[in-house]
Amino acid sequence: MACIECIMINVYSKKIEEGEDGQRLDVFLAAQTGKSRSLVQKEVKRGDVTINGNLVKKTGTLVGVGDVVEVVEKKLTPTVTAQPKEEVFDYSRITVVAESDDYVVVHKPSGLLVHQTPAEEPHTLVTWLMDRYPQIENIGDSPERPGIVHRLDKAASGVMVVAKTQKMFDHLKQQFKDRTVEKGYTVLVYGNVGNPHGTLDFLIERGKEGRMAARPKQGVLSLKNIKRRQTGKEALTEFWMKKEFSRFTLLRVKIHTGRTHQIRVHMLAYNHPVVGDPLYAIKRYKKKSDEPLRRLFLHATTLSFMDLTGNPVTTHADLPEELQVYLDKLT
Known part of the structure; x- marks a missing residue:
């Protein structure tokens, strides 16, 4: 009120x-x-x-x-x-993919933040986690991110692993640091990529208004008229073509590093922005006749890591219905 x-x-x-x-x-x-x-x-x-x-x-x-x-x-x-009615998030959209005493793998839906930000949005994955697993309150490095060892963009969907014990948190954190966790994504991009397989190693740095910026590395790709010292963090994205449409390409993507918005900013720098991306978009690719997609077509399909006993754990989340329906309409 x-x-x-x-x-x-x-x-x-x-x-x-x-x-x-x-x-x-x-x-x-x-x-x-x-x-x-x-x-x-x-x-x-x-x-x-x-x-x-x-x-x-x-x-x-x-x-x-x-x-x-x-x-x-x-x-x-x-x-x-009365204040404007607060948007209600349907937490039943979150599903448990796999679970043990040490971890839980969830399918995070699009439109949900992983944890709180300075914008103080009311709905987060952490809210759901704390309600379901209150024992994780003190797990991790920060009280705002209990059990959280990695993230997915709010606009993205897919599998995420959350630690339920401090021992598992430290174990997962080391795996992410060593880059032994395998993360696979299904991504629809604008344009015809052409190459059945490729790698992108543009450096990534923070730009303006919440955007990240990607630039080719000196000595790897030609850059003309460089007027300042090269900055940015190493980032490596690998992709394979799954299916090509008249104006789109469906990719399987693997990231070898975990930079903010990595896939989105790399694909933009590659001139094939992700469909449905409101932040990294190229207007010339869009047409009024395109079927509207009210979310980002970026889905974390697979996630593989080691449990505390050293056994590999591989998890999978199918494409959400709204993405599959959109895909089925493409020609």
């Missing part, structure tokens, strides 16, 4: 009786209402006072028997109003 200021109107009305006549208007009203003469005079000058329905501007006007004096009082008062 929220408070806003509204105008409340009260009307004071008094008929002049015998013995009350002959008084100045401001003197009469001050005596009747308990207000100061100066306040009454302001009301008169403001046009809030009438005699017999006629506006009075002179505070020294004399009142007579039978006159009806009215004062319209206007006050600002806080009024409680």
Whole structure:
């Protein structure tokens, strides 16, 4: 609920009786209402006072028997109003793919943040996790990210592993550091990629307005007129063509590093942006006749890691229905 200021109107009305006549208007009203003469005079000058329905501007006007004096009082008062209805997230869209005493692998739907950000959005995967697994509250490196060792973009969907014990958290964290965790994605991009297999090693650095920027590495790809020292973090993305359409290409993608927005920014730098990406887009690829897609076509399909006993764990999440339906309509 929220408070806003509204105008409340009260009307004071008094008929002049015998013995009350002959008084100045401001003197009469001050005596009747308990207000100061100066306040009454302001009301008169403001046009809030009438005699017999006629506006009075002179505070020294004399009142007579039978006159009806009215004062319209206007006050600002806080009024409680309903706030716009908060968008409700359907947490039943989250599904458990695999689980043990040490970890849980979930299928995160598109549109859900993994953990809280400075924007303080109300719905996160952590909210669901804490409700279902309250014992993970103190697991990990940060109380805002209990059990979280890696992330998926809010707009993306797919498999994620969450640690349920500190030992598993440390074990997974080391695997991500050593880059032994295998992450596979299904991605639809604009244009015909042509190559059945390729690798992208553009450096990635933070750009403006929440965007990341990718640039070819010096000595690997030709860059003309470099005017500043090369910066950015190493990033390696590998892709395989799964299916080619008239204006799109479906890719299987594997990332060997875990940079923010890595696939999205690499594919943009490669001139094949991800379909449905509101942040990294090239307008010339879009057509009004295109079937609308209200989410990013980037899905974490597979995730492989080692459990505490050293056994490999491979998990999989099928394409969400909305992506499969979109794909089936392409030619």
